[in-house]
Amino acid sequence: MSQPSSIQRRFPWHILFFLAPGLLIYVTFSVYPLLDTLWLGLFQEDATGQRFFAGISNYQTLLLDAAWSEPFWNALWNNTKFFIIHMLVQNPIGLFLAALLSSPRLRLSNTYRTLIFMPTMLSVVIIGFVWQLLLSPIWGISEGFLYSIGLGQYFDAWLGKESSSLITLALISVWQFVGIPMMLIYAAMLSIPDDLIDASVVDGSNAWQTFWNIKLPLILPTIGMVSILTFVANFNAFELVYAVKGALAGPNFSSDIMGTLFYRTFFGFQLQSGSITMGAAVATLMFLIILVGVMLYLFVVQRRMKRFQL
Amino acid sequence: MSTPVKGIATRLGSLSLGLMLATSSVGAWSAEKLVIESWRNDDSKIWNDIIIPAFNQQHPDIELVFSPTPPSDYNSALQAKLQGGTAGDLITCRPFDVSLSLYTKGNLQDLSNLAGMENFSDFARSAWVTDDGKETFCLPMASVIHGFIYNKELFAELNLEVPKTESEFFKVLETIKSESRYVPLVMGTSDQWESATMGFQNIGPNYWKGEAGRRALIDGSEKLTDPQYVKVWEQMAKWGPYMGRGYEAQKYADSQNLFTLGRGVIYPAGSWDIPTFNDQADFEFAAFPPPVPDGQDSCYISDHTDIAMGINAASPNKEAARTFLTWMASKDFAELYSNQLPGFFSLSNHQIEIKDPVAQQFLGWRQDCEQTIRNSYQILSRGTPSMENELWNVSTQVLNGTLSPEDAAKQVEAGLQQWYAPHQ
Numbered sequence: 194m195s196q197p198s199s200i201q202r203r204f205p206w207h208i209l210f211f212l213a214p215g216l217l218i219y220v221t222f223s224v225y226p227l228l229d230t231l232w233l234g235l236f237q238e239d240a241t242g243q244r245f246f247a248g249i250s251n252y253q254t255l256l257l258d259a260a261w262s263e264p265f266w267n268a269l270w271n272n273t274k275f276f277i278i279h280m281l282v283q284n285p286i287g288l289f290l291a292a293l294l295s296s297p298r299l300r301l302s303n304t305y306r307t308l309i310f311m312p313t314m315l316s317v318v319i320i321g322f323v324w325q326l327l328l329s330p331i332w333g334i335s336e337g338f339l340y341s342i343g344l345g346q347y348f349d350a351w352l353g354k355e356s357s358s359l360i361t362l363a364l365i366s367v368w369q370f371v372g373i374p375m376m377l378i379y380a381a382m383l384s385i386p387d388d389l390i391d392a393s394v395v396d397g398s399n400a401w402q403t404f405w406n407i408k409l410p411l412i413l414p415t416i417g418m419v420s421i422l423t424f425v426a427n428f429n430a431f432e433l434v435y436a437v438k439g440a441l442a443g444p445n446f447s448s449d450i451m452g453t454l455f456y457r458t459f460f461g462f463q464l465q466s467g468s469i470t471m472g473a474a475v476a477t478l479m480f481l482i483i484l485v486g487v488m489l490y491l492f493v494v495q496r497r498m499k500r501f502q503l
Numbered sequence: 504m505s506t507p508v509k510g511i512a513t514r515l516g517s518l519s520l521g522l523m524l525a526t527s528s529v530g531a532w533s534a535e536k537l538v539i540e541s542w543r544n545d546d547s548k549i550w551n552d553i554i555i556p557a558f559n560q561q562h563p564d565i566e567l568v569f570s571p572t573p574p575s576d577y578n579s580a581l582q583a584k585l586q587g588g589t590a591g592d593l594i595t596c597r598p599f600d601v602s603l604s605l606y607t608k609g610n611l612q613d614l615s616n617l618a619g620m621e622n623f624s625d626f627a628r629s630a631w632v633t634d635d636g637k638e639t640f641c642l643p644m645a646s647v648i649h650g651f652i653y654n655k656e657l658f659a660e661l662n663l664e665v666p667k668t669e670s671e672f673f674k675v676l677e678t679i680k681s682e683s684r685y686v687p688l689v690m691g692t693s694d695q696w697e698s699a700t701m702g703f704q705n706i707g708p709n710y711w712k713g714e715a716g717r718r719a720l721i722d723g724s725e726k727l728t729d730p731q732y733v734k735v736w737e738q739m740a741k742w743g744p745y746m747g748r749g750y751e752a753q754k755y756a757d758s759q760n761l762f763t764l765g766r767g768v769i770y771p772a773g774s775w776d777i778p779t780f781n782d783q784a785d786f787e788f789a790a791f792p793p794p795v796p797d798g799q800d801s802c803y804i805s806d807h808t809d810i811a812m813g814i815n816a817a818s819p820n821k822e823a824a825r826t827f828l829t830w831m832a833s834k835d836f837a838e839l840y841s842n843q844l845p846g847f848f849s850l851s852n853h854q855i856e857i858k859d860p861v862a863q864q865f866l867g868w869r870q871d872c873e874q875t876i877r878n879s880y881q882i883l884s885r886g887t888p889s890m891e892n893e894l895w896n897v898s899t900q901v902l903n904g905t906l907s908p909e910d911a912a913k914q915v916e917a918g919l920q921q922w923y924a925p926h927q
Contacts, residue, residue: 242608260887260921330749331757353693353751355905441892443695444751444899445906460579463696464884464891466604467579 227480233473244470251474265475267446268454269482271359275450276427278363279370284419286367287374292404294375295382306379310372317369321436324365328352352437355447362448366433370426374419381415382408414498421490428483431456451479535823536566538591540584542577543810549843557839558830565823585610585815592818593827596641596811598630599880605813606633606640612814615639617825619832627850629876630808641811642828645840645847648865649705649805652772652780654765655787657685661768665791669738672794676745679768687745689767690902691753698898699891701771702742704877706793707735708803713875720878723925727916728909734796736901736908743904751903759783774846774865781845781859790864792872806874808850886922893918 237247255261290309294302312320328335328351336348351361385408393403431452434442440462442449457465459472539550550569558567570591572580578601584590585605594611596602605611614620615638620628623643631641653665661683666672679687692698710731711717719725725732747753747761762770763783770776772790780788795802812831814824830836837849838856845859848866857863884891893915900906906914919926 240604240607260918325752325754328752329757330752331747331761350749350752353691353749353753353903355900355903439694441695441895443896444692444903445896461601462892463889463895464600464880465887465889466600466885467582 230473230476230480233470234477236470236473238468238470247470251471252478255471255474255478264446264449264454265478268449268451271446271448272428272430272450274359275363275366275430276424278360279367279423279427280420282364283367283371284374284416284423287371287419288378288416290371290375291378291382292408294379306376309375312369313372315369317432318436320365320369321433324368325352325437328361353444355444358438358444359448362434362437365437366430369433373422377415377419378412381412385411410499411501414495414500417490417494417498421487424486424490425483428479428486451475451482455479535564535820536568537593537818537820537823537827538568538570539593539595539812540577540581540591540815541569541571541595542574542597543595544571544573546844547571553843554836554839557835558827561830562826565826567827581605585817588817590815590817592815592820592824594641594813594815595644596631596813598808598811598876600882600885602631602641602811602813603633606638610816611640612816612821613638613640614642614813614828617642617828617832619829622832622851622853624850624852626874627808630880631811631813634882641813642831643808643850644810644812644831645844646806646808646850647847648774648868649701649807650772650774650790650792650865650868651705652762652770652776652788652790652861654762654768654784655789657683657765657768657786663768665789666794667791668797669794670797673741676769680745683768686747686761686767687769688742689758689762689770690742690746691750691755691758692899692902693752693754693757695895695899697755697758697771698739698902699879699894700877701773702739702902703735703894703898704805704807704879705771706738707732707878708805708873708875709793709795709799710735711878712801713803713873717875717878717881721882721925723923726926727919728912733908733912736898736911739898739901740904740908743902746902774848774862777846777859777861777865778844780861788861790861792868802868802872803875804868804872805877806848806869807876807880810847883919883923888918888921890915890919 234251235246235248236244237251238244255265293299294306296302299305327333330336330348330350336345339345339348349357351357389407389411390403393407398406428451430450434448434450434453435456438448438453440453440456440460442453455472455475456462457467458475459467459469461467541550547569555567555569559565568591578597581590581594590610594605596605596611602611606613620639620642625636627643627646628639631643632639657663657679658665661679663675663678664671666675676687679685690697690701708716711720711725712731716725716731720727743750747767753761758767758770759776759779760783761767763780765784765786792802792804812828814821814828818824832851834851834853834855837851837853841847841849841855841857841862842859845857845862846865848857848862849855857866879890879894897906897911897914901908901911916926
């Protein structure tokens with residue numbers, strides 16, 4: 194290849210041209226609002242609505258003043274519990290369902306797949322309403338159902354108790370979203386070449402060994418991705434708690450998560466007047482928490498993960 | 504009438520049928536259009552079919568559009584519209600600080616010398632005046648009264664008398680519980696606000712002596728840890744066993760349904776429940792005021808100033824808006840509003856006749872009992888933590904039996920101490 198060196202490489206305008214629309218939309222609707230939020234968190238408003246620069250005082254109030262920090266840590270801890278429940282229940286069940294679905298001996302697997310994925314597509318408000326009715330001690334069917342299988346004495350007004358409302362909400366959310374890990378892991382399992390499985394069978398491994406030694410290592414990157422998606426979605430969660438328990442996320446803030454705390458701060462609630470700047474500070478902290486989580490995953494977990502060329 | 508031309512046009516219109524067409528077209532050409540911002544989307548029909556036509560009979564040259572937002576979005580949506588300059592001309596005012604902050608930010612007009620404002624007492628205006636009481640920025644529309652609504656047929660079936668004192672009240676509840684399968688006291692704590700509003704603020708004024716106690720709380724001479732406040736929570740702590748199974752997860756709509764289906768007997772109510780019950784209950788119901796503590800002669804009720812109307816300071820049609828508000832201060836409007844929406848009682852001084860029997864009962868208590876408003880609404884919910892939010896939270900826990908009355912009082916008082924100087 195003898196390229197005449199006198200010809201200058203032209204600037205690749207076409208690349209810019211093709212990138213521009215996406216970049217423009219991303220910058221206007223994602224980057225700009227994000228930066229503006231970060232900036233807004235550094236301001237305060239006086240009684241007449243005048244904004245003035247206040248440095249990090251919003252964050253000092255939020256993290257050091259007991260009136261703000263207690264709800265904040267409470268919401269963060271509740272949110273962590275919400276996430277742990279998803280990781281312990283939603284993702285293992287998703288993995289289990291995906292393993293079942295990918296079994297060649299299962300009939301009607303497409304039907305099951307669609308049915309299990311269905312709740313994910315429904316509005317959270319509908320999910321919240323339906324589950325409130327199902328679990329209602331007044332009109333609900335759960336109590337009768339539990340009695341019919343002999344567990345009636347364990348029924349309680351779970352959504353209304355301080356000890357159980359967050360767990361119940363998390364399980365409702367698990368029920369709704371279990372389809373997503375299932376689908377992603379299922380797709381990853383389908384992409385495992387059959388000859389690998391065949392080879393393992395020829396080598397004498399049983400079903401469990403095949404799963405543990407062949408399939409699981411191959412789908413591990415997908416499980417990692419599912420975990421990080423769960424993390425981001427959980428720390429941004431809001432709708433379900435708001436739909437079922439309202440913005441005060443009771444009883445005694447036992448179901449208060451970052452999203453509801455942000456809502457109360459930003460928009461205000463009943464007589465508590467909203468503060469746009471304080472709300473921006475809460476939103477920034479939510480962003481930072483998610484950022485740190487994602488960074489930890491990217492730099493600590495993902496780098497050590499082995500990937501196999503299939 | 505803002506201009507003579509319109510005045511003439513209207514007069515001609517009322518003179519002859521033949522001129523009607525011409526007048527209305529003149530009216531349409533010169534009409535000033537006013538948009539009303541409100542959270543009362545339940546009332547759209549009444550505004551569009553009754554109130555606005557009634558106003559237009561007298562003022563055909565002003566066109567009114569009722570444009571409500573759902574209650575939970577109202578404050579934030581209004582804020583955004585005011586900032587963006589797209590808010591309507593007339594703004595329905597929430598009581599106290601939400602509206603006060605709009606006024607201090609310059610979004611609402613001073614209405615102190617609006618024609619018709621003289622029809623409202625200081626008590627009626629209290630929710631929409633500056634802290635020094637000098638400027639009024641919204642025209643009071645209505646208040647709501649708290650009490651208990653009961654199922655008359657079930658009372659007859661169980662041979663019950665309307666309770667007047669605290670001990671009679673619990674005797675009635677005990678009878679219902681032991682002699683029937685009905686839910687004695689229909690209320691849930693899932694939505695939390697009922698605990699504070701229909702519980703604490705409903706029975707409380709009898710203990711803290713209405714306005715006297717409310718003012719003492721604001722100036723700091725009384726504390727929430729004082730016995731008269733702790734006693735309210737002590738009473739509420741006794742309600743739990745009489746509320747329906749699983750009341751911790753029972754929502755407001757569940758309670759309304761339980762009562763209107765005839766499965767419960769006594770419903771801690773706000774007068775705004777009357778229209779719903781009129782629609783849904785096929786039995787007779789009536790109301791009684793919060794029972795007084797044993798041995799107390801005077802009674803106090805929560806007659807809460809809840810809704811008012813102000814003028815957007817940025818409105819181009821302020822004259823027309825003032826005309827409308829002056830009409831709203833008239834006896835006609837008071838009668839129309841109170842009868843179309845039984846349970847919302849006009850705050851004006853006009854003597855009006857209310858046709859709904861249960862609403863009449865509620866209104867009748869104004870003669871016998873002292874009135875007060877909810878004690879958390881003025882000033883005390885301004886800081887963080889907001890006393891109103893705290894009351895929802897602790898009252899719910901007291902009803903659920905997870906917090907003792909003393910601790911409830913301590914928690915709310917500690918909240919006030921964090922930011923309110925008179926309590927420090």
